[in-house]
Amino acid sequence: MKMFKWYWDFLKKYKFKMALGLMLTLLVSLMQLINPYIEGTIIDRVLIKGEVGVLIPLLSIIIGVTVFRCIVKFGYQMMYEHISQDLIFKMREEIYCHLQNQDFNFFDTTRTGDIMARLTGDIDAVRHFTAWVIYNVFDNFLTFTFAVVMIFFVNAKMARILLAITPIIAVVAYKMTNTVRPSFFAIREQFSKLNSVVQENISGNRVVKAFAKEEYEIEKFSRQNELFKEKNLDSSRIWEKYLPVLEFFASMLSIVLIIVGGIMVIRKNLTLGELVIINGYIWALNNPLRMAGWLINDIQRFFASIDRLINLVNEEPKIKNPKHPIQKEKVRGFVEFENVSFCYRDIPVLKNISFEVHPGQTVAIVGPTGSGKSTLINLICRFYDCNSGKIRIDNVDIKDMDKKELRDNIAASMQDIFLFSDTIEGNISYGNPNASMKQVQWAAQVADAHEFIESFPEGYDTIIGERGVGLSGGQKQRIALARALLKNPSILILDDTTSSVDIETEYKIHKTLKPFCENKTTFIIAHRISSVKNADLILVLNHGKIVERGTHGELLQKRGYYYDVFKNQMGDFDVSAVGEVC
Ligand SMILES: Nc1ncnc2c1ncn2[C@@H]1O[C@H](COP(=O)(O)OP(=O)(O)OP(=O)(O)O)[C@@H](O)[C@H]1O
Ligand SMILES: [Mg+2]
Structure with missing residues (x-):
């Protein structure tokens, strides 16, 4: 029901158009009843009674009704198409906007291919439902009901006999619905996985080529492709099991009509014209019953798709904007960490980090790979929220600031x-x-x-x-x-920004950057001492903890991790003279 409510919120804007469309569908269904009746009348009056004069007017009615019916049908089909395109346009936009609000955690755990599958395949199932399934369900229901009424009108006994067969068809259709549904969910899930494999392969094509792993990738794709085929075949197997049963009972209607109707004509309980009329309406009984299978199929697809879309939309970002944010359009850049700890899904990455940086100062963060440097700056931007402790900018907890304002700075x-x-x-x-x-x-x-x-x-x-x-x-x-x-910005973060440029270019960049950074708080993460040595404060991170802090000179004096890195990077340089170096 919740699923339908979400869909209805989009559809309700078009409720008057939909109502008009359904009325036109009703008109077309009613018009479908005219031609079989006239054909029967032609048999009885023209062929049997010889009233040739009525032939031309009756044929004209048949042609007129057919042309008019086609025009009306074209009109409402186009209308449904417009509604469905408009609807999915808005749905896509809402989902896309929702994606923009998702945080890093969501993208860390959701495959791109999965999102793409929802935005394409699932949305298309919704389009198909809106453009085609709704009016077809209505059309078939009306056609069936009107045909039953008309057959009763022509011959009640014959109608009762034919109707006795239809509940069996309804039961078979219902059983098929329940059995086939899970298979559609499985197909859509597998489609997402297949999409993810393709998407990753295309994005990572350079790595694939560099490692000459084309065959491995083809195999990986084949496995998912095979599973996709299997899931579709599983669904088809259920489908193929029930469809012949449905078809059998649907054709039983014609067989019963020919046998029972034939006997009734011979016994003069039914005219030949009436038999022809009922035969014309058999199509109107038969067709909706056959279509029921397809429609059930499409309805199941729709529910599977809408379920996946709603799951995406219901995904709440973990990083929430405060209800009453403290306005800070332009911050000065005083950044403070107080006992900050952070875990990535229960794995501790940062432990009790505390430091302060004043506007205009440059802080460098160094440390071995995986020590938590990038994570630390991710927390300043609130890409993730720290588990304990506080991060303040200009003395305001960043959790109390508007996310956009924070990131704008x-x-x-x-x-x-x-x-x-x-x-x-x-x-x-x-x-x-x-x-x-x-x-x-x-x-x-x-x-x-x-x-x-x-x-x-x-x-x-x-x-x-x-x-x-x-x-x-x-x-x-x-x-x-x-x-x-x-x-x-007021706060500039440079995470490994000059690691791929040569030392000379790096020197030039830092030189030109200096005046630019004078009124800003700058964070520099780097492995090269040359990038960080001029910082006002250097933090050395190891296993998520600050193990050393100070200026370049102070850290060299400590002869700890920083000193070792310096020594390694300076090569043959006489490090015993560090006092002079700084
Ligand atoms: N999105 C994530 N989900 C789970 N764990 C993560 C995630 N990002 C990083 N980690 C883990 O957190 C730890 C710190 O990673 P981080 O990227 O902060 O290191 P780093 O100091 O910047 O390393 P490098 O110098 O290589 O850039 C690592 O052990 C890493 O495996
Ligand atoms: Mg990093």
Whole structure:
């Protein structure tokens, strides 16, 4: 019922149009009854009684009714098509907006292929239901009912005999409905898995080729493809088991009519014309019963799809916006961590992290891979919420700030760079679409990207491929850095941003970045000492804990993890003279 309510919320906007459509369906169903009746009348009056004069008017009525019926049917079919397209347009938009509100946790645990399957296959099942199934259920129900009434009107005895067979057909149809339903859910689930395999294969095609794993990938796809085929066959098996039974009882109607009706004509209890009329209506009894199978099939598909869509829509983001957020349009950038701990699904990643950064200061975070550096900055952006402790910006708990306002104040150049398949200019101005070309060029210059961008024949208008295909690792990093800079935030986060550029370029970037960062709070995550040595505060993370903190000089004096990294990176440099170095 809940499923239907969600669907009805979309459909109710078109209720008057739907009602008009159903009325036209009713008109067409009624008109369908006219022709068999006239055909029977032609037999009785023209062929048997010889009233040739009525032939032309009766034939004209048949042609007129047929033409009119076709026109009306075309009209309401088009109307249903429009309603269904409008409806799924809005449904897609709602689901898409809902997806935008989902947090990292949702995308960590949901396969892209699954989401794509819902937005395509499942939405299409809803379209088909709205455009075709609703009016067909109504049409078939009416056609059947009117045919029964008409047969009663022509010959009540014959009607009772034919009707005795129909409950058997209804029972078979009902049993089929219950048996086939789970198989449709299974098909839709498997379709999602198949989609995920394809999607991952396409996104990861470079890795596949680099490892020459094409055959393995084909096998992986074949397994899912095979399962998809099996699920469809399972459903067809149930279908094929019941369909002949349905067909058998449906054709029984014609057989009974010919035998019983024939005997009644011979005994003069029924005229030949009446037999022809009833025979004409047998189609109107038969067809809805046969169609019932298909319609049940489509209704099951619809319910399976709507169930999956509603599950997606009911998925509540874990990162919630506060009911009454504290307004902070522009923050100064005073960031404070107080005893912050965080787990990824019960696995502790950050433990009791405490530190403070003042506006204009630069904090560097270093530490072995997997020590929790990126996680720490993810918490500042509220991509995840910490399990205990507090993170404050300008003395306000970030959980009390509006999520959008918080993120508007932060610009991050993430470790896992994502560039859109757009122009270079479009990518750089992503966070500040109103920026002028001059500002875009300025950001590119600070990120030391201007020169290589200008070297492309189409400069800033160069379209880059999906995820930045066509650019080197270092070029991608510099475009991502320019994108973050152009946002001109109060808090700038650079997660491994210069790891792929050479030392000289890195030096140039840090030099040009310095004046830009003067009034900002900057977080730099890096493995190279050269990237972090000028920071006001360096935090050394290990196993989710801050194990060392201080400036470059102070940390070298401590001769701990930082000192070891420095020593390794400096090679033959005389590290005994560290006092002089700093
Ligand atoms: N989305 C996630 N779900 C579950 N665990 C995660 C997730 N992201 C990271 N982790 C785990 O959290 C720990 C810290 O990861 P994080 O990315 O913060 O490390 P890092 O210090 O940034 O490492 P690197 O220097 O390699 O970038 C790792 O053990 C990692 O496996
Ligand atoms: Mg990281």
